Structure formats: C-alpha cells, structure tokens
Amino acid sequence: MNKDMKILVVDDFSTMRRIIKNLLRDLGFTNIVEADDGATALPVLKAGGIDFLVTDWNMPKMSGIDLLKTVRADPSLSHIPILMVTAEAKRDQIIMAAQAGVNGYIIKPFTAVVLKEKIDKIFERLQG
C-alpha cells in the first residue's frame, strides 16, 4: 500500500473530517484533502489524482451514496476505492452501499483499529 496516495475525506461535520484525517495521519497517510459533501467532492475527484475516497453517507446537497453511484458510473473515476464511514447502520443501507460498489463500510462510532483493518483489507483485495 502506497503511503503517499492522495486521499479525499468527505463529511459535512468538520469535527469528523479532522478525526479521520488525524487517524489517517497516524497510519502514515499524510496526503489528504477534504470536502464537506458529495457536491463539493465531485469537482475535486474530477480534477484527478485522488487514489482513495473516504465518505460519510448522510450529507446535505449530495449524499455519500449518490457520490458513490456517481463515481462508479464515471469511467474516469470508477476505479477509485471507496470506504464509507457513516452512522447509517441499517442492513438495507449496507446492502445498498455494497450493491453500489463500496469497498469498505465502517459504522460510527468506530475505533482507530477498525479504520486500519478496513483500509488494509481494501488494499489487500485490490492487490490480490
């Protein structure tokens, strides 16, 4: 796993963006950019260079699930691995995200260990 990869963190709560950013930094990832919802994340993604997307589900304007679907439907973005970090914990929602092509799903509240495990798993699978 390349520790220099560029990660986009999308969450409408600045506290949560900061927490995720700190945890990622702790895992050795320092190349991190932020967006506060799907609508502001899309231009960043389209500008290119994003290697990994971490997104919340419930956000104003454009939700995480819509962002996920949009990314998967765009040939220039569809390869980007996506990890969802959300308080949405219903079975149906997790299934919906899986069907839309999410690579990992973390339910808030979560721990640093869980974040590390999920990221490791995502990149193990991609390489394997």
Next chain:
Amino acid sequence: MSDFETYYDQHQFEAELQTRAERLVELLNQGQLPQAMDEVQQLNEMRHRALYHEVGTLTRAVHNAIVGFTDDVSSTELLQDSKQHIASISDATERLSYVIELTETNAHKTIDQVDDALRYVALIEKDVVQRQELIDELAALKKDHPQLESLYEKACRYAVDHSDVLAKLKERLTGILLAQEYQDITGQLIKRVIQLVADIEEKLVGLMAVASRVNSLGALAAHKSVDGDATADASADAERLEVTAEGPQVKGRNQGAVASSQDDVDDLLSSLGF
C-alpha cells in the same frame, strides 16, 4: 370568532348537540323538511367549529412551546456560560442549531489540544531516538570495557520503559480524539429534531389555514340559508361555495404558501382568534 368559546366546554357542546338533535327529530316528525335540512346544516357546522377550535388551540400551544423554548433552556447549567448568547436566540430550532455550533466549537478546541499534545509526544520520540544512538555507542564501548555491562543494561531498560509509556500516551490521546465523534452523531440527531419541529409547526399551520377556509364556508352556507335560499340542494351549495372560498388574508402571507417566520405564524393564529 368569539363564538368558538361556546364550544370550548365539552359539556356545553354535548348539551347543544342533544338539543339540536331533539329539534331535528321534532321537525322531521312534523314533516318540516326544509327546516330539518337547515338543522342538519347547523349540526354539521357545529362539528366543524369544534374541530377547528381543537386544531387552533393545538397549533397555538405548539407555536408557543417553540417560541417559549428560550426560557426553559437558558436556565440549564450546561449552557450557563453562553446564557447571554442563548437569550438573544428567540426560537427552538435556532437554539438547537446553536447547540450543534457550541459542541462543534468545543470538539475542535479539544482536538486542538490533542494535536498539541501529540506534537510534544513527537518531540519526546525524537529524543528517544537520540538516546538510542547513545545506547548503541555504549554497546560498542562495552565490548572493550566489560565494566560498562550493568550501565548498558540499565540504559536499555529505561529506554524500553519510556517507549511503552509513550505508546500508551499516544493511544490515550487518540482515544480522546475519537471520543469527539459524539459531536457528529449528536449533531445529526439534533438536525433531525430541528427538521421534525419545523415540519410539525408547518403542518399544523397549514391545517389551520385549511380549517379556517372550511369554517368560513360553513358560515357562508348558514347565511345563504337564512337569506331564504333554503331550498337549494346541498350539492349545488357546495359547488358554489367551492368557487367563492377564500382563506383569511394575513399580513406577510402568500396564499397557499407556508408562513415564513414565527411572527407570521403569530399573525395568522391571532387573526383566527387563537
């Protein structure tokens, strides 16, 4: 609208219902059909008014609760520090938004402190690396000077102890950081409550507008009947009234639109007698 007071008392309502019902039976027995129809019309109107009154009272209560939320919250200890700010906010939804703002600001303050603490930990870690270099030098020296063996072992033990403490410190600081995610979860819940409160008030005010229109229809129908139009059948009556129906005209309020501010809600409720 003051005659709604008549229906305020449930017993009074029931008593009038009984009187009118008896009169209706009497009129039917006497074969006075037009007067009987008039009585049915009035019974119907009475029911509308009772319902209208209930809805109006409920809407006023909800509206006052939302506006009056101010006094309840500002006395709680949690928000004492911000009492002055709280006092300047006049409505429940704005207050809830302020709670989100307050928790967000404080969560950021906590994260700031954690960031600072982590920087200090990083400084100590750098010192630990430098000390390890010293220990390595000592290890090289002790080959030629066996009497340094015990000093070397002591230095190694301290180095391990400090590494453990530093690891634990970092773990705790990360724990404090993660604990701040409550802000995201409580914020989301509060946002939903804000939406719920706004929806309830909006729906009730909408219901009031409909109820007042229905009420003015009833009043109009009663007037027509008195004017000697009692023979007109009910369906024709309803059809004509549907066209002429007009809701109350309230300042700052567009027809069909929802009242745009708490003052508008107040105006609307007051104009309807609540």
